[in-house]
Amino acid sequence: MTHQAPNPGDPNYDWSDPHGFHHDAEGHETHGHHTSPWQLLVGILGALLFFTALTVWVAKGEVWLTETTDFPITQLWNVLIAMSIATIKAMLVMMYFMHLRHDNPLNTWIMLFTFLTFAVFLTFPALDIANRDAVNPFKQQVAVAGGTGVAQKHYGPEGDTWTGISKVDWLREKQIEKDIEKYGADEGEWQYWKHFYDEESHYHHHVHRYVREDLPADSILWDSKNYFARWEAEGGGHHGDDHGGGHGDDHTDDHSDDHSDDHAADEHAEESHAEGGDHGSGDDH
């Protein structure tokens, strides 16, 4: 809405009213300040709720698509789709709830300039990180592997390097030590991983959802039960070869190159799971 010049000569002019100088000659208010119709505001609320539902639904759809088809949605698209919907919602809020549509355009320009600044903040670190591994040809002769080592300084449970492992690994070792105290040396580590896969793996959605051929063997994107079976097959817990018996033989077969066959992997997982249960109950004797 463009602003009319105030006209103090107008007898209807009211100095103390932001609407004042928009009275016309007959004294009717022409509303210099836009008052949003309530129908519009309700409509915008409805649109915002719709887009919220849409973004949740799309995110679930992407998971479903990646799970059930051979058409995985990459992270880039997750972010792009979710951020596009969020941008539409933000524009609705700013244009109608925050009245930018009917406001002094200067306020809109301030916001646009702010978002431009934000884009600059985002772009340069992204360029940096995306090109970290790039080595200019003329430097290739002298490039050495490894960084300055500064980052290593803070890599450890208490901000130091005396254990040489990450905090996550350190906490895991501590918990396994506790479990060993509780369940005994044979049983402890196995109990840890049983708890990990049975009780906590629902947090690791991506552990048990995707079964994909192109992932490295230690990726967390593995099927969790499958992963548990693999962990056992590789000698984890006391199901290792030293105990001999049927378990070891079952698990050390062609499992490592069997990932593409979901069905077989699932069967295998079920089997190993059932054995795990049996093991737990048969522990008493």
Next chain:
Amino acid sequence: MTTIDPTQVPELAPKKKGMPWETYEHGHHWRTAEDEFDAAKLGMWLFLSTEVLLFAGMFVAYAVLRMKHPEAFINGSAYLDVFYGGLNTVVLLLSSWTVAMAVRCAQLNHQRWLKINLIITLICAVAFFAIKITFEYIPKLSAGKAPGRFFSYPYAHDPHEPLWWAVYYVSTGIHALHVIIGAGLITWVLVRSYMGKYGPKNYAMVETAGLYWHLVDLIWIFLFPLLYLVH
């Protein structure tokens, strides 16, 4: 010799009677009430731009750390419950709408609905904060899913998960701080609306407090998909 028309000089105009919003006089250093109102809003928008830049730092931290440690962030997002995130989104959108309605009520002199809308906004603010604390912060912190060196959850997977929690707690924590400040502003506006301070001639404070509240909503609109949905 020039004569002064008292109707054209605010200082000489007779004192008006009525509600506080009706007798409100704009500052003498402004030509008109319009100028004062526009300046107040311009100032608020400038402040909001600095707020956006404050959160921009956190969004950039999120982007950089996600690019460096994607698996920690994929897994980190899985620890969060989309239900409570979505519920809080709905609560904030609703409160944003009631604030927009409150501004409209002030413009149209619907005093009763101005107060009702502000009260609903306050209830939403409290609900948001309560959901955040009881269903998100307390269960996660008691399970050891804490930021940085306070991290003590033994069933994590990626070594950089403490970093994810740092991003999560800082961004949602500073957002929650804004919810508290916004609720304080809305309370102030509510108290003054009971004093009859706001009406068609004077609603700048309703408008600017509303703008602040909308910003809180705006930030959450981006935080919600980034933290809960992107996998």
